[in-house]
Amino acid sequence: MNPYYLLAPVLLPVMTGAAVLGLRPKERRKREILVMGGILAASAVIGALVVNGPKQPLVLYRFGGKMNISLGLDGLSGVFACLIAVLWPLTTLYSFEYMKHEGKENKFFGYFSITYGVVAGVALSHSLITLYFFYELMTLATLPLVMHAMDTRAIYAGKKYLLLSMAGAAMVFVSIISLHEYGTTLDFTWGGVTAQGLSHEERRHLYGAFILAFFGFGVKAAVVPFHSWLPAASVAPTPVSALLHAVAVVKGGVFALMRVVYWCFGAEFLIGTKVQAAVLCVCCAAILYGSLRALCTQHLKRRLAYSTVSQLSYILMGVMLMTPAGLAAGLTHMVCHALMKITLFFCAGAILYKGGREYVYELRGVGRAMPVTMTCFTLAGLGLVGVPLFAGFVSKFMLGSAAAEAGGLGMLGVVSLIISAFFTLFYMVLIIGAAWFPAEGREDPHWNTQCDPNWNMKLPLIAITAMSMVLGLWSGPLIQVFNRIAAGGL
Numbered sequence: 001m002n003p004y005y006l007l008a009p010v011l012l013p014v015m016t017g018a019a020v021l022g023l024r025p026k027e028r029r030k031r032e033i034l035v036m037g038g039i040l041a042a043s044a045v046i047g048a049l050v051v052n053g054p055k056q057p058l059v060l061y062r063f064g065g066k067m068n069i070s071l072g073l074d075g076l077s078g079v080f081a082c083l084i085a086v087l088w089p090l091t092t093l094y095s096f097e098y099m100k101h102e103g104k105e106n107k108f109f110g111y112f113s114i115t116y117g118v119v120a121g122v123a124l125s126h127s128l129i130t131l132y133f134f135y136e137l138m139t140l141a142t143l144p145l146v147m148h149a150m151d152t153r154a155i156y157a158g159k160k161y162l163l164l165s166m167a168g169a170a171m172v173f174v175s176i177i178s179l180h181e182y183g184t185t186l187d188f189t190w191g192g193v194t195a196q197g198l199s200h201e202e203r204r205h206l207y208g209a210f211i212l213a214f215f216g217f218g219v220k221a222a223v224v225p226f227h228s229w230l231p232a233a234s235v236a237p238t239p240v241s242a243l244l245h246a247v248a249v250v251k252g253g254v255f256a257l258m259r260v261v262y263w264c265f266g267a268e269f270l271i272g273t274k275v276q277a278a279v280l281c282v283c284c285a286a287i288l289y290g291s292l293r294a295l296c297t298q299h300l301k302r303r304l305a306y307s308t309v310s311q312l313s314y315i316l317m318g319v320m321l322m323t324p325a326g327l328a329a330g331l332t333h334m335v336c337h338a339l340m341k342i343t344l345f346f347c348a349g350a351i352l353y354k355g356g357r358e359y360v361y362e363l364r365g366v367g368r369a370m371p372v373t374m375t376c377f378t379l380a381g382l383g384l385v386g387v388p389l390f391a392g393f394v395s396k397f398m399l400g401s402a403a404a405e406a407g408g409l410g411m412l413g414v415v416s417l418i419i420s421a422f423f424t425l426f427y428m429v430l431i432i433g434a435a436w437f438p439a440e441g442r443e444d445p446h447w448n449t450q451c452d453p454n455w456n457m458k459l460p461l462i463a464i465t466a467m468s469m470v471l472g473l474w475s476g477p478l479i480q481v482f483n484r485i486a487a488g489g490l
Helices: 003-021 028-052 075-101 105-124 128-146 152-182 200-218 229-235 238-246 249-265 274-296 300-320 324-355 371-385 391-406 410-436 455-473 476-486
Strands: 058-064 067-071
Touching: 003 028, 003 058, 003 067, 003 075, 003 105, 028 075, 028 105, 067 128, 075 105, 075 238, 075 249, 075 324, 075 455, 075 476, 105 128, 105 238, 105 249, 128 152, 128 238, 128 249, 152 200, 152 229, 200 249, 200 274, 229 238, 229 300, 238 249, 238 300, 238 324, 249 300, 249 324, 274 300, 274 410, 300 324, 300 391, 300 410, 324 371, 324 391, 324 455, 324 476, 371 391, 371 410, 371 455, 391 410, 391 455
Parallel strands: none
Antiparallel strands: 058 067
16 A cells, blocks of 8 residues: 555544634534544545555655654554544544534534544554654643633643643653654664663663653653643533543553554663663552542542543553553553443433533432443443453453563552542442442432433444453454564554
């Protein structure tokens, strides 16, 4: 396939978004056809690229020396691109119904489409410079979505998101300068690009650069202590929250850190150092902190947001083990978490859309009024806990096995996973139990009538729940692919 096809998933949604921003507000039918058409076309191209993609990268601009803007496709970018291609169209269908009560639909769907193109650019980046370029564009594209309501809370959330993202961008920029100085290239190269024969002082510079890259890219991956923007961003419309948590921003941060560890600095350069020990400790602390905060939070979307802080650190813990088993486990949990968390947010959005309820204590008896919604929520919640036969069990078992195999601080990861699993069980069961089995006489009378949403919202819920269940029961082929990626074979 011609390398120029790599531009299509980036440019098609961006042009679609620009066209939508120019439509009149009442042109709903035209807007929906335009948005869904552009996103489906981009997803189809991604599918074709993954099946029969170009072997060589597309170099768009050379700065000279070690820097260029280039797009390419390998195993890791294929995984992230497929997540985008599958989940974005389903989120689009869900959004057509949900956004009717939010207003400013042209603005929403315009930036929604543009964000697809920018995130596809992150996935298809072939160099650290290209990744950095699209990564910062992602901040600008998603900011109007976070601030959609333009009320006090939305503006506050947007400011926090922007300031923390700018701080992260500055840290990554300094890291890139150091890697440019002491690395052989800024193109992604399996095993890393650090030069041979570095002096002790030069290695120390690179260790410092890695720490900056970890926290810089970690801002969007909600690494503690730079995580606070994520719960604050729960004021955004639910489709935005779903994408922020499942596909776009936080998974972009995780993806970038995978690139930094295995394709830039190199696991061999970092493994066994105090730097690795430090980042592993941060990940383990974040696993516990996020799940504990989720347990203590009554607002449903904020509880799910703190859950994401914890679950993302599961992935990063696997990545920071810097072993093939750790990377494969991290990739597996990245996919499983995306499916489970987008389902949970879709359910939370359906409850808000149909019932106007936002807090856990308001959900007593909702299962009887919204059986389809709460069945999907229950299945996704059990997966998040890690119940056997569900997708979350597969990925968490792999993470625990990889951590135990690594030994040393890896055992701290095992302990963190076990403790966090109990916290996750508590904060999910409290919701599920109240929804299906409210105490006698304590049911919320609001849930006395059936109010499941229409098929625009139910179909994505059911489809993604089914994907998650299939992954839990039949994950072997996908894990084989992830093992090949982790071994450098894809």
